[in-house]
Amino acid sequence: MPLMKSLKSMVINRIPILKWGPQYNSKKLVSDTIAGFTVGLTVMPQALAYATLGGLEPQYGLYSAFAGCFVYTIFGSIKDITIGPTALMALMTYQQVVGRNVDYAVLLCFLSGIVQMIMTILHLGVLIDFISIPVTVGFTSAASVIIVASQLKSLLGLKIKSSGFLDTITKVFNNIRMTRLNDFTLGIVCIIVLMILRKLKDIKLHKKNEKPTKHQKCFNYLLWLISTSRNAVVVIICSAVAYHYENTSEGSPFLLTGKVKAGLPELKLPPFRTVIGNRTVDFAGMASDLGSSIVLVPITAVLGNVAIARAFASGSSIDATQELFTLSMCNVIGSFFSSMPITGSFSRSAVNHASGVLTPFGGIITGIMVLLALSFLTPCFAFIPKASLAAVIISAVIFMIEYEVVKPMWRTSKKDLVAAFATFVACLVIGVEYGILLGVGINIMFLLYPSARPTVYVDQLKTSNGVNYILITPGNSLYFPAVDFIKNSVAKEGLSSKNLPVVIDCRFVLGADFTAAKGILALINEFTMRKQPLYFLNARKEVVSIFEGVMQGDFKYFKTNEELERQLDEHINDPVEERDNLLSFTKEYFPQSGEKNVELKEVTYGEGSSTINRKKNSS
Secondary structure, three states: OHHHHHHHHHHHHHOOHHHHHHHOOHHHHHHHHHHHHHHHHHHHHHHHHHHHHOOOOOHHHHHHHHHHHHHHHHHOOOOOOOEEOOHHHHHHHHHHHOOOOHHHHHHHHHHHHHHHHHHHHOOHHHHHHHOOHHHHHHHHHHHHHHHHHHOHHHHHOOOOOOOOHHHHHHHHHHOHHHOOHHHHHHHHHHHHHHHHHHHHOOOOOOOOOOOOOHHHHHHHHHHHHHHHOHHHHHHHHHHHHHHHHHOOOOOOOOOEOOOOOOOOOOOOOOOOOEEEOOEEEOHHHHHHHHOOHHHHHHHHHHHHHHHHHHHOOOOOOOOHHHHHHHHHHHHHHHHOOOOOOOEEOHHHHHHHHHOOOOOOOHHHHHHHHHHHHHHHHHHHHOOOEHHHHHHHHHHHHHHHOOHHHHHHHHHHOHHHHHHHHHHHHHHHHHOHHHHHHHHHHHHHHHHHHHHHOOOEEEEEEEOOOOOEEEEEEEOOOEOHHHHHHHHHHHHHHHHOOOOOOEEEEOOOOOOEOHHHHHHHHHHHHHHHHOOOOEEEEOOOHHHHHHHHHHHHHHOOEEOOHHHHHHHHHHOOOOHHHHHHHHHHHHHHHOHHHOOOOEEOOOOOOOOOOOOOOOEEOOO
16 A cells, blocks of 8 residues: 555656646636737747758747647646757757758657666766856857847848868858848838847836726736747737738849748657668768767756746756656657657747746647647748848847856856856867867866865864974865875975874865775874874764774874873973984984984973974984
8 A cells, every 4th residue: 555655656756747737727828828828929930940040941940849838747846947949959950950850850850858867777866067157158158159040141131161160260251252131121110129129028107106997908918929929929010021022023132032841740759760872871970970969969958947937946956867857758659650859949038937827838839839829820920031030049048148147256266267168168069069068078177176175174182281283174074186186295294394293184174985994094104104193073983994994003083172181291202202203204304414414403392391402413
């Protein structure tokens, strides 16, 4: 019986629709329908634009826009999230499709889902934690710049092919004289209109502290609806203008999207082999061609989706494993409908949230709208000017450039700014995948550096009875990269401390390893040879067990300051004995002195103790 309850709980947690579905009612249906319809008006023009950005035919954007909606409704845990094509996924897809064919995009979608499923099973969502905010900022900002650059050719009406940021900028500059004035004017006007409509939702007819009337509420809602569906509004108007001119003798003055394949996508297995030219490429060859993107694309998708989930979780905890599982299902199932890689869209999720969605069922409405568009509206999509789609993309991604974080990073942590800037430049110059890897590598280097070069604090203190000693406090754990540095630091302080007792405070040492223990043993032996006391304080149990396993009885440590002070007070040796000890050490370590006229400097142990200040000649 307990086993059945546990199994039932697990199933409900993994299929959230079983939790909220039984409580679904007509009120929620109305709210979800309105939200789903509004998101549908947003996703259709974006999907067409992102397919073009990904180097695919426009219909593939719509193929990618509906499967995730249905899957997330069943398995998703955050009501606001909408899954589908995004600018970032389109950009990363383009880099794998350029010079190849659409089969690579569909296979990449399938493999992304498989990698995400493996991450779910192995609970590898923790890998996302290694991509810090500075790296994310550099990556998304660079991706935004690359996407804007990639749309310049459509915005200017240029018929050029390019790959990569530098190649695109170079070819646009070389062909700038070929700019089509009509397309450029249309694109600029669309961007301006989109920016204005974006602010339209902020206009209120009533004052801030006043309660709006019924008419004011209706008008405010109308403004908000126009603002949120601005992409659809602009694309529809531009298409109508293009259609009007297309039926005249002069023809359309704009470059158009062209024929969009009508009908629903065929349900079939992802392509595990393809033909490029006269060459057949098998699955191994395709996977080899995709390279590191098989790992980086799904990780990037997870990073974006988890970030959106956290943003819309309203402060409540999120099940990252469930979100990872859901995203993997969206990509795997989507690949059976010829989808490119998909993830959560922040802009559409924000529209969904603002539309008052109450459950993930809103995704069903959005998915149905996309299917209806594929079935009935594809002839209309042929008249969409490319410049208007370029304007939609530019207006969406330009706000992803996070320049505002530069100043806070400069004030708080300049090394984070280094990671962000290096990631940004690398993404522009060598590609977004390698840019992410470089940024993560720099982050790991900064993370590991304190382990190899920990901060060492040195203080000269006295016991309550006036006995002087040197307190050395390492600021990090003792693992093999830091052994020599810590050993040399302590040895240097011991030599320069006039043979005072040295105490190593281990309060910040949370762990150690065998190499560190061997290094500390060598340090203890060095102090023993010159008969200089070396003690350890505040060592954790696990650290003590590691050190004692190597040193046995040589490791002297104290749990409290009182125990340490009692030992130091007892260790006040005869001055002459101390002199001989120091002289013996000097002979051994400094034979180049000629062993003549060695002057012993003052060595004082507390108030009232004797002081050595004599000379001794040795033969």
